[in-house]
Amino acid sequence: MVAEALLVTYFFMEAVNMEKNAESSLIVGNVVTGNDFFGREKDIEKFIGLLRNKSNILLLGQRRIGKSSLMLETANRLKDEFICLYTDIEHCDSPEDVIVKFGKTAQEHRSLIKTIKDGVLKMFGNIKDSIEEVSIDNVAGVKLREGANRNWMNMGEQLFEWLSKADKPIIIFFDELPIFINRIMRDDNKNITPERQKVVDVFLSWLRSSGIQYTDRIRIVVGGSIGIEPLLAQINLSSHMNTYTAFPLPPWDTATAMEFISDRADGNNILFEEGAKEYFLEKLGVAIPHFVQKFLQNICWDCLDRNSKNCAISDVERVYNDKLLAVQGSIELATYVERLERTLGSEKYNLAKELLSEAAITGKLTGKAAMIITGNYYSNQNEKADAIRFLLKTFEHDGYLHQSGPDYVFKNILLKNYWIKEFSFNFTPANQRVEFNGVSK
């Protein structure tokens, strides 16, 4: 009896610990759902409201803000009401790839296995009788690829039609659509070509008309970590997204970020000294959940190394400089540079880097400074103005700069400090250039 009671107590304590671990865990990088998904109740409520209202959604938000997590958390919460199909298309190279990947997601969904498999096999002249039951899965997969390669649009239309007959309405999440679009609109030298532009046009038209055709049964959510609007504006295809309701996902507000820090600090036995939490958020500038998690994780490790529970303002400062901004610690920040390189041609990429350096180093990007810097890339006044307008839109959309009065400034202080560290070495601010007053300084 005693042993049994002890065993029960042990399992109870284990369960309590597991729960505590789940709640206090710091997750950096992977998508978060369930207990690990913090806050965002109002965002989820609005998002779900739109889906119930049969909207197709364009989920917007800067890097690492939690877009994928929001999609997957929503999918979890709605699983009794909708069939949710989440497909990350970041690595797809063509519309054919998207259809195959999406078809496989559908085929692997518990409640759709039969519909999709039967549909595919029927489409290929009911070969079901001639194959053994065990190999039907493989054959259906192969046929899906064969169908997409032969005519991806036809295969896609078939998939939508089968899905529209499922017993519950469907939500299709296409994550990283802009990265896919950016890939297919450029050739190997990263140049946009008319042929590739056409492929984008056909793909987005197809997606839009499929969304419209099955409004009652299927909702489409597209999201991604680069702005689709500036991307499509480059090839005059912005109108393809106008049937989607834009849903901007903001950073955590200060209250939520504070609550998260207190909650995880408690769970990990960390005591922030007076003012230290506020300083933590001040050093980030904006509470992007990923960087809040990462900063906190590094503070926990620092406490562990110091054999201390206490975290003072000076510790926050040290961890920020030595860990978050360290060369090895700033991979995510480096992707802010790499993303620009990937989505802008080389000329605009170099210009973008300079404009951002000006904003980081001098504290703001003024119109005059922007024109001077852009003068090294374009001589025509209209071209200069167009390039600046396009880049400012991209910067704003992707969380680099924000408008402040007539100027543009970094709100993301971590990114600003990273930029200064990376690019100040050989950068000359506009007001120190010959062109500033027409005289050399």
Ligand SMILES: Nc1ncnc2c1ncn2[C@@H]1O[C@H](COP(=O)(O)OP(=O)(O)OP(=O)(O)O)[C@@H](O)[C@H]1O
């Ligand atoms: N609601 C949340 N609660 C707790 N942590 C979160 C939340 N949302 C995001 N995070 C943190 O941010 C990280 C990135 O989340 P996620 O991958 O969902 O962002 P994303 O916007 O899709 O990123 P990317 O721009 O790279 O696609 C997670 O690993 C986690 O640390």
Ligand SMILES: [Mg+2]
């Ligand atoms: Mg994501």
